Amino acid sequence: MKSQKNIAIVIPSFNEEGNIQVMVNALHQVLKNVPYHYQFIFVDDGSKDNTLKVLQELAKTDPQVFYVELSRNFGHQNALKAGVDLAAEADAVITMDGDLQHPPDLLPELLAKWEEGYDIVYTRRAETKNLSRFKNGTSNAFYALMNQLSEVKFEPGTADFRLMDKAVVDVFIRFSENDLFIRGLVNWLGFKQFALDYTPNERFSGSSKYTVRRMLRFALQGITSFSTRPLYLAIYLGLSLSLVAFVLYMVYVIYSMYYGHIISGWASVISTIVFFGGLNLIVMGIIGIYIGKLFMQSKQRPNYIIRSTNFPK
16 A cells, blocks of 8 residues: 655744744645645744744644754755755655745645646746735846846746655755755756746735845845856956947047047046946956855855754654
8 A cells, every 4th residue: 555645844934933823724724635644844044033932832732843943044045955954755845935925725736736747846926916016026127137147047936935846855955055046956957847826925924034135135146156147247348348448549549639639637537447446346246256155165064053853853
């Protein structure tokens, strides 16, 4: 007789004490009739509130709830990897956020597509009035920029709400990159993939952890993790400006010879110096980012450190 399949649901949590119980109840309600054994793995990513305490109390009464306490805040992507690494023995792993914006009601559809033979079932967020125009606009701009600068193509609206078959997880857990960009890694892996569209729910409680600064850093991290095109862009920019400068210089020389006087102006000289000085800093910054990534990767530090967990060894 074929044994029952095991499904692990990994949920990174940072200051989500008000969402955990509601999240667990919603997941149980959705999964109560599925023909699988399932477990929830909450990864506490250095929360400052009572997230860990709530998880520990819940784990005492709910055998499906497991918690992982990281030693500090390692970031959303590293917290996700910590959970997936622990869940590596499951037949399939589902990753989702713990604020209920990723609708638990979609889980049966993810599992159905998995049973059809898809190795990765990922989701695409539909634009909705619940999200601000700024959020939709910056998200679209992010994916447009990623597709222009990266060799790996990204679909707008994709996030870290997906199902991965054990075959994919077995490959994924071997990654040891310092700056993780998981949606890019999963896309790069290939395998047989299927996309499901969904409308995000309202956040149940708390506030979004993605500030403008974090979104910009995340975008830069994704671009530099999957492309060297910014380096080529710096070269092309330098060549183009050198050509423009040469043409303008020749125009200046011809003008001076033809009219017999010299064009002067400290403002134009200073503006030119500042412009090219800024350009040099941008190019050096691009190169510095790649060198910095190599430096950090050479240290071979772990992506995360687990302080405590009730997950079986």
